[in-house]
Amino acid sequence: MSDQTTTKREVAGAPVPGSEELLRDTLKRCSAETLEAALAYRKTGDVSLVSVVVLGIVARFLDPDVADKLRSGGDSIEFMTDLGMDSLTMIEAIMMVEESLGVSIKNDELLNLRSVGDLKSFINEKLTGVASEEPKTFYSVDQIASIMPQQSPFLFLSQATVSEHGANGSYLITGQEAFLEGHFKGNPVFPASLMLEALGQLAVFKLIKNPPKEVESTIDSSEIYFTGVDSVRCHRICKPGDTLEMKVQVKRVRDPLAIFSGQITVNGEKAVVTEEITLAFKTEDASASSEESANGLNGGTHSSNGSH
Amino acid sequence: MERKRVFITGVGVISGIGNDVSSVSESLRELKHGFSAYPPFLDDPLAPVTLVSAPKDFQVDSEDFEDWIYPEKYRVRREVLRGFAPHGLYVYCAMKQAIEDAGLEEGDVSNEETGIYTASSGSTRLLYHNMSRMREVGPMRCSPTGIVSAISGTLSFNLVASFRIQGNSCGFSSACASSGHALGFAYDDIAMGRQNRMFIAAGEDVNYESVVPFTGMRALSLETDPIRASCPFDAKRNGFVCAGGGAVLVLESEEEVLRRGSTPYAELLGWGQASDGHNVAISHPEGHGLIRAIDKACKSTGINAGEIDYINAHATSTLIGDASEGKALEGVFNSNGHRPKISSTKAITGHGLSLASALEASIVSIAMKEGFTPGSAHIQNLDPQFEAFNIIRETESKPPQIALSNSSGFGGANVSLLFKKV
Numbered sequence: 001m002s003d004q005t006t007t008k009r010e011v012a013g014a015p016v017p018g019s020e021e022l023l024r025d026t027l028k029r030c031s032a033e034t035l036e037a038a039l040a041y042r043k044t045g046d047v048s049l050v051s052v053v054v055l056g057i058v059a060r061f062l063d064p065d066v067a068d069k070l071r072s073g074g075d076s077i078e079f080m081t082d083l084g085m086d087s088l089t090m091i092e093a094i095m096m097v098e099e100s101l102g103v104s105i106k107n108d109e110l111l112n113l114r115s116v117g118d119l120k121s122f123i124n125e126k127l128t129g130v131a132s133e134e135p136k137t138f139y140s141v142d143q144i145a146s147i148m149p150q151q152s153p154f155l156f157l158s159q160a161t162v163s164e165h166g167a168n169g170s171y172l173i174t175g176q177e178a179f180l181e182g183h184f185k186g187n188p189v190f191p192a193s194l195m196l197e198a199l200g201q202l203a204v205f206k207l208i209k210n211p212p213k214e215v216e217s218t219i220d221s222s223e224i225y226f227t228g229v230d231s232v233r234c235h236r237i238c239k240p241g242d243t244l245e246m247k248v249q250v251k252r253v254r255d256p257l258a259i260f261s262g263q264i265t266v267n268g269e270k271a272v273v274t275e276e277i278t279l280a281f282k283t284e285d286a287s288a289s290s291e292e293s294a295n296g297l298n299g300g301t302h303s304s305n306g307s308h
Numbered sequence: 309m310e311r312k313r314v315f316i317t318g319v320g321v322i323s324g325i326g327n328d329v330s331s332v333s334e335s336l337r338e339l340k341h342g343f344s345a346y347p348p349f350l351d352d353p354l355a356p357v358t359l360v361s362a363p364k365d366f367q368v369d370s371e372d373f374e375d376w377i378y379p380e381k382y383r384v385r386r387e388v389l390r391g392f393a394p395h396g397l398y399v400y401c402a403m404k405q406a407i408e409d410a411g412l413e414e415g416d417v418s419n420e421e422t423g424i425y426t427a428s429s430g431s432t433r434l435l436y437h438n439m440s441r442m443r444e445v446g447p448m449r450c451s452p453t454g455i456v457s458a459i460s461g462t463l464s465f466n467l468v469a470s471f472r473i474q475g476n477s478c479g480f481s482s483a484c485a486s487s488g489h490a491l492g493f494a495y496d497d498i499a500m501g502r503q504n505r506m507f508i509a510a511g512e513d514v515n516y517e518s519v520v521p522f523t524g525m526r527a528l529s530l531e532t533d534p535i536r537a538s539c540p541f542d543a544k545r546n547g548f549v550c551a552g553g554g555a556v557l558v559l560e561s562e563e564e565v566l567r568r569g570s571t572p573y574a575e576l577l578g579w580g581q582a583s584d585g586h587n588v589a590i591s592h593p594e595g596h597g598l599i600r601a602i603d604k605a606c607k608s609t610g611i612n613a614g615e616i617d618y619i620n621a622h623a624t625s626t627l628i629g630d631a632s633e634g635k636a637l638e639g640v641f642n643s644n645g646h647r648p649k650i651s652s653t654k655a656i657t658g659h660g661l662s663l664a665s666a667l668e669a670s671i672v673s674i675a676m677k678e679g680f681t682p683g684s685a686h687i688q689n690l691d692p693q694f695e696a697f698n699i700i701r702e703t704e705s706k707p708p709q710i711a712l713s714n715s716s717g718f719g720g721a722n723v724s725l726l727f728k729k730v
Contacts, residue, residue, distance in 0.1 A: 029374060061386070063385075086387065088387075088390075088452045088453060089387060091452040092390075092451070092452060095448075095449055098449070099449065104448075
């Protein structure tokens, strides 16, 4: 009897955490499809429902025209740049995802959730414990500029996410780049050679920020050079207003060479593909004291960790 | 340095007596009150108060801003609305009106020479709700705009951001004198040449948490008949009726008025302030602070008390407060042989607390522009201690030439503003 009394009081007062009533309240301004998916997920634990719930929650915070963009854009759609959400709206959406799916997301994890795809795979991983994708870290243009040897006006990387096996980055062609005046006269086209440069810069950034496991001592960021590129195909002319979406993946590393594959897309269209970009690097051991024999196992002796 | 002249060029009002200048004007001419019984009080046996003065066509009681109902024409974007307290929405709408009324373009609103001073006591209701929710579900599940919508700077944060204000900004918190201070310091900024244009934006919630605590102070009238509930200067007055809403005034320098070719409502001549130094919540029985505030306003503007032909009194309909103001007015005016017209428009508007001074400055501005002097409603038996005053019971169809508006807040903060017909 006392149990019944307790239940009654809870129903009359605040909704019980995790209850269906609370879920319905949380999702009351989402589409019926979103609520159904969340209820079904609660019952079945079917992870394939997660993306319906996540998209439904994000859509609920958007103006109708932007919501269309979300539906048609796929996983590469970014919350802030493409949907105009600010970080407060992100928090509102994340709280709703947390309540609906019973996950919790930490502040530093939140910072790396830039796109719909990021959020979906992150939640999937939380729920299943299986990483569908490797963890990534996001860097802003200031963070990039503070460690890259290349600088404005020759830095073609305005944001990047780096993971163990590669990196993604982007660069908006503003039209202010001085070389566009001459390339070409009256017809500004971003040079293909500089698109390869941009991919190379992304690969450099990946080497500095997340050095391959094969390299046992610290890579000297001022001593990374471009040595080759293979099998390049250009598919699309890129002009001011286009955002170069870049991707490099580590193919193999053998000190002092790191070989990447790379590609650039614009609005999902292939712009440049290259099978190999090769960078040559020096480790700090090698560049600081080349006369001292370094047998490869003494990488930890220099106390310069963290200088980058 | 010579002081610049300052003019009131735009007004916006969301209040119990009307949601725009023309309906407020009509209520003032006909002395129609804006009171109604507030349903949540009727449902609560512990709340002895019945009446409030709340803007019609707004339903903003829900803690969830997405439930709010308000006139379609204002349409506030979600990311703007989510930072508002209930009174934030009132004031946002009043601001839209004031900008349109003054004929300001976007560039006139957002530039380095245009600022905003606000007056609000925050939203006790939202604070209470947010704290309860935080205790229940923990801080990580609370609204990220919980703080900016609830604490006492809320009006400044929100309006500066949503109207892209780039000049001076600050919030004032001196209870019922707050918007008087906002007006005064905004006057100073323009007079001294620090800004060309200032918005004064004031507002208050009107809900359970904003109103009922005043019954504990025995400050509210518990009458259910509106005419008996708010009756400043009446022998049977027994407390005030709480008002919520928003009021916004646009102040501009003479150069701006000439440059834009606008027709001002009135000139704001200047102001004075002084403190009682007496009691945390009760005004000085002899009105000492208010006397000095009026004197300072006169001295700083070069106006002789005898030139003032209308006083919009602070009088809220409390026994002690009205008596104290009476002593002050007697000291400055009657004892020197002056008998200006006096009224308290709180008889029909109720007492708007932080909003009061800006609402009354709006009323004086409207009266001067449209050519009337608002009367003091709801006096059935004039308290004998006010018999020597020229308290006008009906609205007169002649505008004042020089008007004084008083406001007094907790702690004995007194502000007096002087207006001149243009």
